[in-house]
Amino acid sequence: MRITLGITLAAFLGLASAAAAQTVSTLPALPPRSDVTWSFIGPFGLYDKAQLQRGFQVYKEVCSACHSLNRIAFHNLDEPGGPGFTEAQAKAIAAGYKIPDEPNSQNNGQLFDSSGNRMMRTGTIADHFPPPFPNEEAARAANNGALPPDLSVIVKARQGGPYYVFSILTGFKKTPPPNFKVLANKYYNPYFDGRNISMPPPLADGSVTFSDGSPNDIEHEAEDIVAFLTWASEPKMEQRKELGFGVIIFLLVLSGLLYLSYRRIWHDKH
């Protein structure tokens, strides 16, 4: 009897462990990596202009194939607190893009040419980055039904901010646990909620070649693009920290003076 019980128990436990070893296709995300740092971290941290320029190159050559950056205009690229391109450079970058033309005197007020195609013009510094897809349906159709999000505020829109985005970009090289089933048209990424991500690994060692000769392994590329996207999410960060420094100093002096006034006025009332 006891033996039978033991066998039953063992069989039950065996079943239970078999059940535990069954394949899963969703797991909680790992906390973002913290073994990376940027110049903009901390109360006095500012953007590294060269890094933002490299990050812009990564966006332009890699991310922009699928991700829009709708809220950024070309003139933002030469504004203070940003990547520090000159106005001429920003104009040249803008000129590399084609923008849907507005009705004007050169096209006789038309939007479409005689074959029915949307007429395009060269980008100017006042234009925003054009999106890679004309609409959401086109974006989904090109990406197995997934919608690549706009990257303008992506760093502020994710818990963990730059660390999260960096972890996602570098997380593809991890191998899934043996019982984890990667779904069709998905990729394993342990930092993504559920760990099945629709985005294919966007970066690899040497994906871009930086003109300043900076290292272009995947970790450095990811650091650079995350720095650029952090600036895109918070373009006024440098002005904010700079103004804040003055405001805090002013308030400390004011508080000190008010404390002395308080002591003087109250000296005979305690």
Next chain:
Amino acid sequence: MSGPSTYDPKSAFTRWLDTRLPILRLANDTMTTFPTPRNLNFWYGFGAILTFMLGIQIVTGIVLAMHYVPNSTMAFDSVENIMRDVNYGWLLRYMHSNGASFFFLAVYIHIFRNLYYGSYKAPREVLWILGVLIYVLMIITAFMGYVLPWGQMSFWAATVITNLFSSFDQLSHFVNPHWNVGTNIAYWIWGDFGVSNATLNRFFSLHYLLPFVIAGVVGLHIWALHVPGNNNPLGIDVKGPQDTVPFHPYYTVKDAWILSMFVIVYALVVFYAPDALGNPDNYTPANPLVTPPDIVPDWYLLPFYAMLRSIPQKLIGVLVLFGALITLVFVPWLDTSPVRSARFRPLYKIFFWLFVVDALLLGYLGSQSVDATFPYIGLPDVWLARFATIYYYAFFWVLMPVLGLIETPKALPATIATAVLGNKATAE
């Protein structure tokens, strides 16, 4: 105002004005000569801080409204436009969004200071009730403000909170099973069959209106304060001029000093951690088709959210939530102790601090996901929230009435002056 007016117009013009519109007399009596207990401590500076924060919110809010677009297709973009392209728009918005947090931080300190020193007791019951009304108006205003950026958390918080009213269906079903009174209240609030553009537009309208209603009630609150005058940390009445100092310069300078220190902390958050108190999901535009995994309100409403979630029956949960606020109105009559200040109430003091811990615990529980377990003790959060909710109610409805009857208070000092100055009081 407390006692006869001491205003003495000096010039011909001020004498002329005083017999026509005695506004300088009002200013003099309320802000200059107003006799104020000489022993008010740091915690009494938060009234001035709250007035300042209301001013900050109104001024930054009016400028933000010049750039904000209350339309569901443009609201998110207009906020990003403020952050990027409006001159100092980022500063205005961070001051306003964090201003709400610091407004609530100050109001919570103000309310707990009240509970500690028994300031709600006679003759200040109306003063207290006006304060509760301001707090409720602040909650409604802040909730509507949270909806305006039209991010994911805006939309889903609006959905969750407005749906609370649909639970009232269960009440009207007692009368007639076809009467969905709660659902119809929700439709009426939405102006649609769900949270929509109409909802956003009216929330903007009300978010602009309510701060001025708050300002009006603050006027009544200050008026009601100036009739009996301030309570004080000893909780004993002012017995004569030796117990008070004129409001100006004594409390103008003290309030200014406390305010400036508060503003340092506020500025540190605005300039160095402006998104720390917000939810990242609100930087994703509202999408009615995608529900975020965890819908949470801003930190200052988390204790009430924890109460709501801890109760499995929706209607009862909603009633417990509203009841927690309505309870505050009755506090002046629930507390049976003749002694105001907790300094002289050894038992009440213990349960007061437990109540502070309870409120903080509820806030923590509200921030966790529904199925979480409390660290170290292994109890499900939802059960802990139930116990904490029971303590919240028991503190007001059981402990306050009972403690006043069974507690032996410590001896009260004769006057404020003797307590503050000791032997010097007789010499003065």
